[in-house]
Amino acid sequence: MAENKTVGGGSLLIAWQLKGKKVLIVGGGEVGAQRIDSLLTTDAHIDLVSPSAGLHPRSKGFLEKYPSRITHIDQEFAFIDGRQTTTAFIDVGTYDMVLTALDDNALSRQIVEVCRAIRVPVNAADIPELCDFYFGGQVRDGPLQIMISTNGNGPRIAALIKDRVKNALTGKEGDALTKVGILRTKLKERAPGVGGDVGRRRMRWMSKLCEQWSLEDFALLNEEAMDQLLDEGWEHNAVPLPVQVVGKRKIGGILEAITTDWVRSLPSFTSFLAGIGFAHIVFRLYQARK
Structure with a gap:
């Protein structure tokens, strides 16, 4: 049996749902600003620990623009003899995720030790061996998110690969996915239920539709076309050709x-x-x- 080169040495790439969760960022410099930018996508609530004097302009901008999403704790995060000496005690155990964005590796290590002791996932910037997870290069287009990870080996290379992936896309993927999401919601309203025969039929019909329609076809859908697709397709257990549903719009565009x-x-x-x-x-x- 040939060796499977994809076994071992990698990470589990997952779409971590952080909506409504609490995330602690220690450090408001350039890297801290990058972490804030990444987290704003997730609808998490962010507590940022950093003295005002150490805030990067982007961090300040985020604080001003999203006051309901980011709480600024204006102080240093420090330890003496393993004990936290911050003015206002920060209970790391109340957070769902902790990120350090510090130049002080020793302090980052102390924070990681505290997190590991209470099983809180932690990422220490620029110290791969202390990270429970990595931040990769990301391509974003509406609901579409593509992550490129080098598993800590070369962040700059990840950025270059990200640019290649982005240039390979048409720019219509996000719009198409949004339309597919709306169509699925409409289908579930017509045929509600989880699992069972109805659930399996929904999955089969959507799978056939996605196999036979292109992204460009989905991007052309509007509310009227979606209803027509469900009337003529789902209700008759068939998959209409794109030209039958969005043909006029497509031909008109051509x-x-x-x-x-x-x-x-x-x-x-x-x-x-x-x-x-x-x-x-x-x-x-x-x-x-x-």
């Missing part, structure tokens, strides 16, 4: 693109014809001289 391209090409086309005419005149003059 015709518009062709027309626009033709109009844009008029100047160069006119120049081309003029060039042919000029060459013909020169040739006739040359023939007359002979």
Whole structure:
């Protein structure tokens, strides 16, 4: 049996749901600002421990823009003889996740030890061996999130790969996924229930639909087209062709693109014809001289 090179040495990539959860960030510098930016996507509540003097401009901007999402605790996070000496005691055990964004590795290690002792997931910036999880490069388009992780080996390389992945996308994926999500909600309203025959039928129908329709087709859906798709498809246990549901919009878009391209090409086309005419005149003059 051939060796499976994907076994071992990797991480479990998961979409961690943090909505309504509490996250502690220690350090408000540049890395702290990056962590805030990442967490705002998740709808978590953030407590930021950092003296005001150490706040990065982006961190200050986030605090001003999202006061209901971020609580600023204006103080140092410090230990003496293993005991926390912060002005206002911070109970790490009340948090669902802790992130350190500090230049002080010794302090980061102390915070990690406290978190590990009470089983709170922790990430220590720039100290891979102390991290329960990593932050990777991320491509985001609406509900679509793609993470690229080098498992702590090369964050800059992850950023370069992220750019390649982003450039390979059409830009319609997020819109298409949003439309699919709305369609699934409508389908569940028509055929409610979890599991059972109805649940399995829903899954089969959606799977066939996703196999036969392109992302561009889904992106063209509107409310009326979704209802038509469910009426003519789901209700008859069939998958209509895209042209039957969004065909007019799609063809219209293609015709518009062709027309626009033709109009844009008029100047160069006119120049081309003029060039042919000029060459013909020169040739006739040359023939007359002979």
